[in-house]
Every structure is written in C-alpha cells, then in structure tokens.
Amino acid sequence: MNIQYEDQFSCPVCLDRLKEPVTIPCGHSYCMSCITDCWEQKEQEPPYRCPQCRESFSQRPLLKKNTLIAEMMETLQKTSLQTAAVECDVCTTEKNRAVKSCLQCLASFCQTHLQLHYQSPAFMKHKLVKASRNIQENICLNHGKLLEIYCQDDDQCICCLCTDNHKGHNVVSVDSEWISKKKELKEIKAACQKLIQERERGQQELSEAAKLLKSSAEEAVENIEKVFAELICSLEKKRSEIKEQIRAQEKTEIDRAEKLHKHLDQELTELRKRQTEIEKLLISDDQIHCLKSCQSVCVSPKSEDVPSFTQHTHLSFKDISISAFREVLEDVCQQQTARMYREVSNVHVAQTPEPKTPNAFWKFITVCI
Known part of the structure; x- marks a missing residue:
C-alpha cells in the first residue's frame, strides 16, 4: 500500500491496517475487534470514550461495519498487489524496476x-507487455512454449506444439480471440450498464413509492383515529340522550301515578267515611234521626274506571329494543370493516419478481468470469 494511505487507513489502537473497519458516532474508525476489546476492559464503564478524541457516550454505540472504508481498503490492497514493483531480471547488483x-x-x-x-x-519481433510477475502463466506447462493459439472448441489457450492434440478444431491466434472477446465484453458491459441504470431507476421509484405509502398510511391512521373518536363521541352523546329521555319519561309517569294515587286516597277517605255513617244508621233505633240523616248518605257514589297498572301494555321500559340497536350497529361495523380490510389488502408497492431461468447473456458472463 502506498505510504500516503497508511496513516489514513490504519487503526489508532493497533496501528495496523483497518480490519473489519467500523466508525463510531464521533467519526473515528477502528478495527471492530480493537474498539470492542477497548470497551470491554474491566475498568471501562459508562460513559464510553473514543480512544482518539476522548468524546464520551452515555450508552455504548452500536458497531456496524463501515462498508465504504472496507471497499476502499479492498481496492487499495488489490491495487497495491497489482502495482507492486517487478524487478529487472538482467540487473545483477542493484535491481532496477x-x-x-x-x-x-x-x-x-x-x-x-x-x-x-x-x-x-x-x-x-518479440512481444512486449506491461511488467508482470505472472509472466510464467503465458507458457505451456507441457512444452514450455508461448501460449499464442486459442482453441475455440475447447476454450483453451495452447502453444504451437499442442495443435497435434486439437486437430480439426477451430483455432485462432490469441490476439484475434482477445479482440473478439473484448468486443463481446464491451457489449456485456454496455448491457450491464443499462441494467444497472434500470435497477437504480427501479430502486428510486421503489423508494419514492415506499415513502408515499408510508405517508398515506400515517394519514389513513390519523383519519381512522379521528373518525372513530368522533363515532365514539357520537355514540356517547346518543347514549346520554336516550338515558335522559328514559329518566324524563320515568319522572312524568311517576308524577302522574302519584297524582292519581292522591286522588284515589281522597276518594277512599270519603267512601270509608260514608260507609261508617251508613253502618251507624243501620244499627240506630232512632228512626226519626235516621230518616233525616239518610238524605245526605243515600246518594250513590260515582263509579269511575280506575286504571290497572299491572295490566298496562306499556308499563315497562324492558320493551325498548337496545339489543336490536346493538345488532344493527355491529352488522354495519362488520360490513364496513370487512370492506376496509379488503381495501387495505389491495395496497401494494410492487409485485415481487419471480425467479427467472438464466438466459444466454448471464450464462456468457458466468463463463467469462
């Protein structure tokens, strides 16, 4: 790795290259094992501190792999291996690059x-290429000759002496085959780029759809809360109104019953008084006195119909159909909630794609890899 990158991508704890890099809230990066070991020491108790800037955290931060730095480390490592100096094979004393x-x-x-x-x-006429440590890979292991021929039937690089084992096969030069493969790879690269753009556009559309879905769900929940609160309030109001009406009707009828009861008390008192006077006259021997008194007691009492409360058809409030009201209300609620359930189930962000059989394009990519 280039020296200018060593300090930027080294762990402040172990001073080595970052392994499984993680970044804590203050922005400093560490090897996951290093910062974990640091915070798991016995003397380390909340608040947890950054070993570099000493910023404190009341709760232990959740460590997640820093994907960006990890990818950069991997890329730098590959670049370092690819660009490692290849020494000259002719230099005898000090090896030049x-x-x-x-x-x-x-x-x-x-x-x-x-x-x-x-x-x-x-x-x-020798073929020169960029300095490489893997130059031996260009030599046939069987004959020690340069692999300069490509057998299209066997998909294999061969040397001029290997052609005896590939008689009748379609063979071309390695340069010619590489030109053809480069053309195909460029087409695949363009197709991949097109697919990447389509997938990125799909991701963006999906994110926007999910955002819209979340917003509409919040709005729907708020509306449901509002409607059900209003519905509950309305039911509470109707309950109070019906209770007040029952109590008012109860008072009206009780007042009327008491008034009638008082009137009946007066009639009973008068009737019992007359009955007593008549009984006295019947047992009296003073005929003259009885005849004079008969004039006032011989008037027949008026016979009026007295209502019978026990036989009254509307005497009880038990006939009020509260249960019927509940059944109708529950039926309406059941129908409407079932309708809303169906509408909720029909909301979809996108259809899940079904697995597809790899086509020739993907098969070719697999072969090339």
Whole structure:
C-alpha cells in the first residue's frame, strides 16, 4: 500500500491496517475487534470514550461495519498487489524496476536493458507487455512454449506444439480471440450498464413509492383515529340522550301515578267515611234521626274506571329494543370493516419478481468470469 494511505487507513489502537473497519458516532474508525476489546476492559464503564478524541457516550454505540472504508481498503490492497514493483531480471547488483516483460524471453527488463529489444532486429519481433510477475502463466506447462493459439472448441489457450492434440478444431491466434472477446465484453458491459441504470431507476421509484405509502398510511391512521373518536363521541352523546329521555319519561309517569294515587286516597277517605255513617244508621233505633240523616248518605257514589297498572301494555321500559340497536350497529361495523380490510389488502408497492431461468447473456458472463 502506498505510504500516503497508511496513516489514513490504519487503526489508532493497533496501528495496523483497518480490519473489519467500523466508525463510531464521533467519526473515528477502528478495527471492530480493537474498539470492542477497548470497551470491554474491566475498568471501562459508562460513559464510553473514543480512544482518539476522548468524546464520551452515555450508552455504548452500536458497531456496524463501515462498508465504504472496507471497499476502499479492498481496492487499495488489490491495487497495491497489482502495482507492486517487478524487478529487472538482467540487473545483477542493484535491481532496477522493470518496465516491460517479454513473452518470448520470459523475462522482465528495466528501461536500460529493454533497449536491446528496440535496437536489435532479432528482438524487435518479440512481444512486449506491461511488467508482470505472472509472466510464467503465458507458457505451456507441457512444452514450455508461448501460449499464442486459442482453441475455440475447447476454450483453451495452447502453444504451437499442442495443435497435434486439437486437430480439426477451430483455432485462432490469441490476439484475434482477445479482440473478439473484448468486443463481446464491451457489449456485456454496455448491457450491464443499462441494467444497472434500470435497477437504480427501479430502486428510486421503489423508494419514492415506499415513502408515499408510508405517508398515506400515517394519514389513513390519523383519519381512522379521528373518525372513530368522533363515532365514539357520537355514540356517547346518543347514549346520554336516550338515558335522559328514559329518566324524563320515568319522572312524568311517576308524577302522574302519584297524582292519581292522591286522588284515589281522597276518594277512599270519603267512601270509608260514608260507609261508617251508613253502618251507624243501620244499627240506630232512632228512626226519626235516621230518616233525616239518610238524605245526605243515600246518594250513590260515582263509579269511575280506575286504571290497572299491572295490566298496562306499556308499563315497562324492558320493551325498548337496545339489543336490536346493538345488532344493527355491529352488522354495519362488520360490513364496513370487512370492506376496509379488503381495501387495505389491495395496497401494494410492487409485485415481487419471480425467479427467472438464466438466459444466454448471464450464462456468457458466468463463463467469462
């Protein structure tokens, strides 16, 4: 790794390259194992502190892998391996950095020793490539010759001596095959880029749809709370009105019953008084007195119909159909809630895609990888 990156991507605790990098709330990054061990020490108690800036946290921060730094570390590591200096194979004392590798010579050359390939006609036809440590991969393991032929039937790089085992096969030069493969790879890259753009657009649309769905759900919940609160308030009001009406009717009828009861008391008193006077006259021997008194008691009492409360058809409040009201209300609620359930179930952000069989495009990518 380049020295200029060492300090930026090293852990302040172990001073080595970040492994499983995590970032805490203050912004500093550590190896997950280093910061975990630091906070799990016996003497470490809340508040938890950053080992670098000493910022404190009342609760232990939740550690999650820093994907961005992890990817950068992986990229830098690959770049470091790819760009590692290749030494010149000709230098004897102090090894200089190689700038080119020769596929025919199977060696790497610095700028000084490479001049022979540019000046001598014997070396001018040699194929030079960027200095590489993997130059031996270009040599046939069986014959020690350069792999300069490509068998299309076997998808294999071969040397000129391997052609005996590939008679009748379609063979072309490695350069020709690579030109063809590069064209196909460019087409695949363009197709991948198109798919990436479509997927990114789909992600954006999905995020917007989810945001809209969440907003509409919040609004629907608020409306439901409001409607049901109003409905409950309305039912409470109707309950109070019906109770007041029952109590008012009860008072009216009780007052009337008491008035009638008082009137009946007066009639009973008068009737009992007359009955007593008549009984006295019947047992009296003073005929003259009885005849004079008969004039006032011989008037027949008026016979009026007295209402019978026990036989009155509307005497009880038990006939009020409260249960019927409840059944009707529950039936309406059941129908309407079932309708709302169906409407809620019909809300979808997107359909889940079904797995598809890999087509030739993806098969080709797999082969190339």
